[in-house]
Amino acid sequence: MKKTISVIAAGLLLAACTATQNTAENSTAAQGAQNPAWDKQYGGADKSYDSRLLVLREQIAPRFEVLTFKDPQTGKEMQYNLYTPKTLEPGRKYPLVMFIADASTAGKGVKAPLMQGYGGIIWATDEAQTKHPAFVLVPSYTETAVNDQWQTSDEVGMTLRLVKSLMAQKPIDPDRVYTTGQSMGGMISFYLNSIEPNFFAASMFVGSQWDINVLKPLTRAKFIYTVSAADPKASAGMAQVGEMLQQNKVAYAETEFSAKLPQAEQDEKVQQMLAQGKRINFIRFTPNTVIPENSTHKGAEHMYSFDYAYLLEPARDWLMQQKRGK
Incomplete structure (x- = not known):
């Protein structure tokens, strides 16, 4: 009986989550149809108001090479985007940062994760590469790769094998491999950390959560x-992780501020938090500050939080400064 109830409950939850996601995607499509400045073919929430993003994605996305990974374990293929530093010095190894986008980009082609927002392209700008020359990996997914029952598709395992394949082929520093992702991408990053706790030097989780029962390696x-x-x-997931850290007597730093603050003020608040020197850091945007004016997007607090997270330069710098085991 308990098993039957659990199955029914899981089914109802999945249906509810699917309905919520479909509503969000339909809202995105509706906005895209009304606003030709935002092409709905790439997924994501309507960001036609962000002229900087519209210009930057056209400049940076073409710098990525589109490649295909043939997975030896499943026989399946995964298309991905790879940025290679302009100048590779002989004998030098470089960091690799992997960005995984949200489910709104799944099934929309290899270019979608680069075009939906800042999360993939921000690491490949001239400014970012001048400070931190690095390979930037942005995989694409044919379908939603995780769900709220903590299940994963074959493409999640393929993602990790793709990273390892690139490490064997390219001059990548194994002590400076990073993962970051938003929503689905953050969930995948949580999962990969749970099964390979010593693989990534550091991670950035954005607007996401995972099964707290398997996240003890995060301590x-x-x-x-x-x-x-x-x-x-996502905020409930953060609360659970915070409680887990407290139970295990692991110190962490945290900050909360409005996403409507000037970028310099946001960066300063993040810098103050990071100055505490903790290896775990929580950032929260104050409610009702990430949503653009006149937005009718369902789940706007979720979808519009992503880009604000990736525009925090001190957070990006901190990630790229971390080394595995140190």
Whole structure:
């Protein structure tokens, strides 16, 4: 009986989550149809108001090479985007940062994760590469790769094997491999940290959560966890991780501020938090500050929090400065 109830409950939850996601995607499509400045073919929430993003994605996305990974374990293929530093010095190894986008980009082609927002392209700008020359990996997914029952598709395992394949082929420093992702991408990053706790040097989880029962390895990890305080699932996930850290007597730093503050003020608040020297850091955006004016997007506190997280330069710098085991 308990098993039957659990199955029914899981089914109802999945249906509810699917309905919520479909509503969000339909809202995105509706906005895209009304606003030709935002092409709905790439997924994501309507960001036609962000002229900087519209210009930057056209400049940076073409710098990525589109490649295909043939997975030896499943026989399946995964298309991905790879940025290679302009100048590779002989004998030098470089960091690799992997960005995984949200489910709105799944099934929309290899270019979608680069075009939906800042999360993939921000690491490949001239400014970022001048400070931190690095390979930037942005995989694409044919379908939603995780769900709220903590299940994963074959593409999640393929993602990790793709990273390892690139490490064997490219001059990548194994002590400076990073993962970051938003929503689905953050969930995948949580999962990968849970099964390979010593693989990544550090991580950035954005607007996401995972099964707290398997996240104890995070007590020994280095990461930044960023959410909108009004994002119900992600903020609940952050609360669970915080409770787990407290139970295990692991110190962490945290800050909360409005996403409407000037960028310099946001960066200063993050810098003050990071100055505490903790290896685990929580960032929350104050409720009702990530949503653009006149937005009708369902789940806006969730979808619009992503870009604000990736625009925090001190957070990106901190990630790239971390080394595995140090």
